[in-house]
Amino acid sequence: MKYIGRVPRVRVLIRPKEGILDPQGKAVARALPALGFPAVDNVHVGRLVELDVEDVSQVEAMCERLLANTLIEDYEVALVSPDGEHQSQTAGPDAPRR
Amino acid sequence: MKYIGRVPRVRVLIRPKEGILDPQGKAVARALPALGFPAVDNVHVGRLVELDVEDVSQVEAMCERLLANTLIEDYEVALVSPDGEHQSQTAGPDAPRR
Numbered sequence: 001m002k003y004i005g006r007v008p009r010v011r012v013l014i015r016p017k018e019g020i021l022d023p024q025g026k027a028v029a030r031a032l033p034a035l036g037f038p039a040v041d042n043v044h045v046g047r048l049v050e051l052d053v054e055d056v057s058q059v060e061a062m063c064e065r066l067l068a069n070t071l072i073e074d075y076e077v078a079l080v081s082p083d084g085e086h087q088s089q090t091a092g093p094d095a096p097r098r
Numbered sequence: 099m100k101y102i103g104r105v106p107r108v109r110v111l112i113r114p115k116e117g118i119l120d121p122q123g124k125a126v127a128r129a130l131p132a133l134g135f136p137a138v139d140n141v142h143v144g145r146l147v148e149l150d151v152e153d154v155s156q157v158e159a160m161c162e163r164l165l166a167n168t169l170i171e172d173y174e175v176a177l178v179s180p181d182g183e184h185q186s187q188t189a190g191p192d193a194p195r196r
Contacts, residue, residue, distance in 0.1 A: 045147050061135070
């Protein structure tokens with residue numbers, strides 16, 4: 001879909017796939033209790049890509065070709081409204097919710 | 099605040115502060131047109147941290163002490179419901195919306 005007027009802002013969340021090693025997540029999970037935050041679990045670290053794009057339907061292709069490594073990463077695309085609030089959300093083709 | 103029962107899942111979005119160099123964002127902004135996606139602008143790459151935490155009020159301190167480098171990064175904390183949908187959102191102390 002194309003937009004007339006204001007260019008939509010899109011947020012892409014990229015996470016290691018379930019079962020794939022997440023060394024950054026492990027490092028954070030280990031560091032937090034040592035810093036006095038014991039009650040944390042299930043920590044994952046991924047990437048955040050935000051961009052203005054005229055044709056939102058192209059974002060999935062951008063993820064497949066550049067933004068995510070779909071062998072080891074899942075991605076999730078969300079449209080954000082101009083003030084940064086979350087508006088709507090679509091998951092990538094094989095992105096399970098965590 | 100503490101939760102009884104299910105442990106809340108929290109999503110932290112970490113971005114380079116406005117005016118701080120964002121080489122990954124620049125690289126993506128340059129690569130996308132070369133891959134056939136010309137209509138992109140204002141690309142930023144940051145980090146995504148998701149974790150289960152009993153005491154959500156501690157997440158800001160976690161960001162300040164470990165998750166974000168607050169000299170050069172802003173962070174934003176959002177609570178996500180168990181199915182991964184977005185529920186509510188609070189920004190860090192000095193996080194401007196982009």
